[in-house]
Amino acid sequence: MKSKILALLGSTLISGMAMAGGYQVNLASQRQIGMGHTGTGLETGTSSIFFNPGAMSYLRQNGVTIGASGIISKIAYRAPEPGGATAQTDNPLGTPFQVYGVFSISDKLKAGLGVYTPYGSTVKWGDQWNGRFGLNELSLEAIYIQPTVSYRLTDKLGIGVGFVYAVGGVNLQRSIPVQDQSGAYGKAELDGSASGVGFNAGIFFKPSEKLSLGINYRSKVEMEVSEGDVSFTNIPGTLSTRFPAGTQFDAKLPLPATLSLGVGFMPTEALTLAVDISRVGWGAYKSLRFDYSQDVNGVSYSENARNYEDAYIYRVGAEYKVDDALALRAGAYLDQTPVQEGYLTPETPDADSRGLSVGVGYQVSDNFSIDASFLYVNKKERSDASNLSGGIAGTYKSVAYIPGIGLNFTF
């Protein structure tokens, strides 16, 4: 992966495999993961930078949060009946992360910076399964860098907006159905870095101590890959001119807009209940198209329809403060798939998914607290002919186990 961002970070951090609908990764705060990833209508601390910049102005202290999750995910595959072929992914550990810092400029005006990973996908089927001409492996990553300001208009109303600069990259590998004299197949690897811009804006309304409401809009970010590299290996000599060396590609991938409404209800000091509804603008993802700098196997581009449809996510979450130090959390969500019938692909073998989460928070000292979360994601088993997307027909079933930990510092 030649993505610049990896060099920038100098670590092995990559965004995780998509465990939300499509290739969205909803793992933005360890506290909120524990609460079913609600938070649009809550004061979520520094992570309001993501959930609702309008609520950021309610922060009483300066704070920095660092957190990360580990996605342990597996996808099982079975060929359409009566086919006997099966496969299972060997996905590497996904590690989406979040870093937030919020600083008071005045009592009413706050400034913050968030770096987080709301989209990504790492799926590795290998080069032996029957779908290898569709996909061997795909890694998609997007890291959002979001400077944000938030202003509390009144005690009851806060607004905020952040500018999003997204960097990332894509690496796609697949086998090519041409064989040399030994029967070995050719391979193609597309690798490029991408960037895009967008914004994240929110309004937070807190009519009473017991009730809060929020609305948040994270805009679409169009990630553009320019002059990515296409490399072909193991192409038979007589076909080498059809798969020319030095080919480059351009591509665009939309990271869709998300509109969320959230309600927080605090019946007692100790208990917080939250409900969120999000609409994700997946309809922006019409097709996956690669434009080549020179003809590849006789064509100047390849395009496969995706035709995703907008989808809703429904979330509930709760937090109970056992005492001043200890908080227990739980939550659940239902995440509709944006992938319509006939369009399933091995890169995102998506289905309606159910998430169950638990979490714990512990205030170690006045200035330091720890949040830990565990999320279990179970996608419905789904069979599809994949005849409209150029995908691999069959039945897919995904599960993921996602533990995470976050550290919060206030000053």
Add this chain to the structure above:
Amino acid sequence: MKNVFYKPGMLALVATVLLASCDPEVDGPIVSSGSADFTKYVAVGNSLTAGYADGGLYRESQLNSYPAILAQQFALAGGGEFKQPLFTEEQSNGSGYLKLTGFDASGLPVLEPVKDKLAVVGMGVDNKTPLYAEYLEEVNNLGVPGIKMVNVTTVGYGFNNPLGFNPYYERLLPNDPTSGGLMPYVNKVAATDPTFFTMWLGNNDVLSFATSGGIEPISDADKFQEGLNAMVSTLTANDAEGAIINIPDVTGIPFFTTKATTDLIAKANAANTKLYIVAGTGEVREATPADYVLLTSTVGTPEAVGPATVPHGFSQFNPLGNGEVLDEAEVADVKAATTNFNGMLQAAAQAEDLAYVDMNAFFTSVQPHDGLPGLVLNGVVYSPAFISGNLFSLDGVHLTPRGYAIVANEIIRNINIKYNAQVPTVDETRYRAVLFP
């Protein structure tokens, strides 16, 4: 101190077991033979059944024959051992076959025969038919390249004699005429006593006419029916179940479509001339798109016509020979005979309540239509196109191992339906298509 290590260790262990046991799984149907009994499967047929490919029969092509693939899948549902008359490793190239060595300037493939490690052990007494290494043990795959439905009752069809014989059948029989050397094919089949069979016979009854450009005759329909009756009554004598596979439209295969007549006519027109053929009637006439130029035709090769040099076929004084073209009237004959023979095959299957595999419809369905591919499997496009279509081998008539796997899957689907069985199909991507240098 011990506890400090013990507890996290146990936790890690429990967590690992928990996670591993929670791997997702997709349950498949329970494999079953339904009302079929695959204990002893026998395949009867011609070159397609033998696994013939690339203009020859060789060990690799035998190993990838569709009956071998079927038997491998039947074995999951109670099927027994399946023996084929394999050529040995030392003689692995069998009869010899064609290999793709490159493409010429015009983009046409260059094919060269493989001549080493052959199983040719001599010459028949007819002085034209090679003799292949014998295989006298009982076999389950009785595919005999070249055999027609009208040959099945012929005494001496596999006996080395001066009037000619089938060398692929000859190698399965003893040489002694008194101990089975003269045995007709149907008797050889009877001796196997199968519990389940497939029969894909009859292709050559029309194909040899077509590939000879209409010079060899189409089999007589009455004799075809006699041969068919003999085969079916033999195969079902002990209540065996089975499948009868019909004859695909021969004009859809690369042998007839690669040197597309419309392209050749356009080329001739571009050279201010026309494409000429000798029709089956002996008449020299202009070619029309309804005529099929054979893959083996030397059309376009520069040849001297009087003082000039013209591409072969581009002059009425140097037309394509009768044997290079299946003309419109001959095409009609082939299609009519195919329909007629398939009607007999279907009637036989119905009369004996056997599975009937409409391979004719299947191969028609893989033809591209409206600019869209007829068949896409696992992200790979298939068509009857020569070489690039992935289905047909280098002779333009027989299949690649991948093509045979796809055919086997089609047969399995029909058997599953007929016998309420759940035999899994095979992952066709495990089988090769054309190999490129």
